[in-house]
Amino acid sequence: MRVPALLLGLLALVSSLDAQVAALRVEAGGEGRSVDVALHRGYPAHPASALRLLGAEYAADTRGARAVLFGDTLVFESYSPFFFASGRAQQLVGAVYREGGVLYLPHQLFAEWLPARYPDRLEYRDGTLRVREPATATRAQAPAADTQVSAAADTQASAARTQAPVARAASDVRVVIIDPGHGGRDPGKVGPNGLREKDVTLAVALRLADELRHRGGYEVHLTRSTDTLIALADRPRLANEWKAGRPAALFLSLHANSAPSSSARGFETFFLSEARTEDERRVAEMENAAVKYEDSPDPMGGEGLDLILNHLRNDFYQRASNDFAEVVQRRIASFHPGPDRGVKQAGFRVLVGAFMPAILVEMAFISNRGEATLLGQDRFRERMSKALADAVDEFFAQHEHLWTAR
Secondary structure, eight states, X not given: OOHHXXXXXXXXXXXXXXXXXXXXXXXXXXXXXXXXXXOTTSSOEEEGGGGGGGTOEEEXXXXXXXXXXXXXXXXXXXXXXXXXXXXXXXXXXSOOEEETTEEEEEHHIIIIIHHHHOTTTXXXXXXXXXXXXXXXXXXXXXXXXXXXXXXXXXXXXXXXXXXXXXXXXXXXXXXXXEEXXXXXXXOOOBOTXXXXXXXXHHHHHHHHHHHHHHHOSEEEEESOSSSOOOOTTHHHHHHHHHXXXXXXXXXXXXXXXXXXXXXXXXXXXXXXXXXXXXXXXXXHHHHHGGGGGSSSOOSSOGGGGGGGHXXXXXXXXXXXXXXXHHHHHXXXXXXXXXXXXXXXXXXXXXXXXXXXXXXXXXXXXXXXXXXXXXXXXXXXXXXXXXXXXXXXXXXXXHTHHHHOOO
């Protein structure tokens, strides 16, 4: 019977993904403290009282919490993804919530928002949030070194303003991770003209990277820059490492489509969610099948992926990914001779666990003789790379309020 093995694989994958983001250690004044993590809502969160370890004056009640940190007053409301920093609305990736009498804040606040808001005071790297200099003298007493900040520590306390200077805005650097699909002993699909998908994706990825670097303002990374095999699960893991807790990041996975019918044509862009149609499931299964080339493939079957989407889904990133996909489709449509097949959604392994807007672009059908010829042309690859770069520009410009902490 396949169910027990599937469930074991499911639990193993969920555990490994939680481990990527759930752990939190706070270091201040030469002391290190671990902070409890919770997954009640499907995303990692920590007791709001952990803000005290950063030197905050903190108080909680049934409606939410108030903290004064580095001169800013932060106001959180239970069951809302929005909070206020010195009177200005900010958005989190998930809602603040109360469970068992304890108020929890999403991990993203500690790993991304706080370091971006206070770059001269805080640094987040490899699961550790580090205070760059001693907190102000008004900070609350912290537990002894290497003690655990537990949910029970989320008690009420009076809030007061500190005299620390207001932090500067976040860096303007935009991080773009480009993922050329397949590679090494995994050729991807092969066209009727002998063109291999892995070669097309790498050629476009290298051009796109050069284009973004030439435009400036981007920190660009490629999951592979040569003909080598990178495990599907390693690609979003690398993206998260390169993101390094910074809020402004995108992940693009590039592919060439294939279908049983050689008449299929066009381009489409996917984001991570449950597949709604048989065609969406077909494309996801085709791309997920690349796991068979890996030395230690994930034990979970493709059909099990949908079972964890509720756990992995992040409403904020999902909406942003959908927005990015729509921009990409519109930009490609400006030059592509094939039909616009639209924005779609499915359970792609390569997108699972990327904590940023993430999409998968099917540039054309390599199984179609005409589009296989197109994919092999330098002119087409150049226009594709410029269209994708234009989409990156447009998306960041449209979502500036999400990237900049003011």
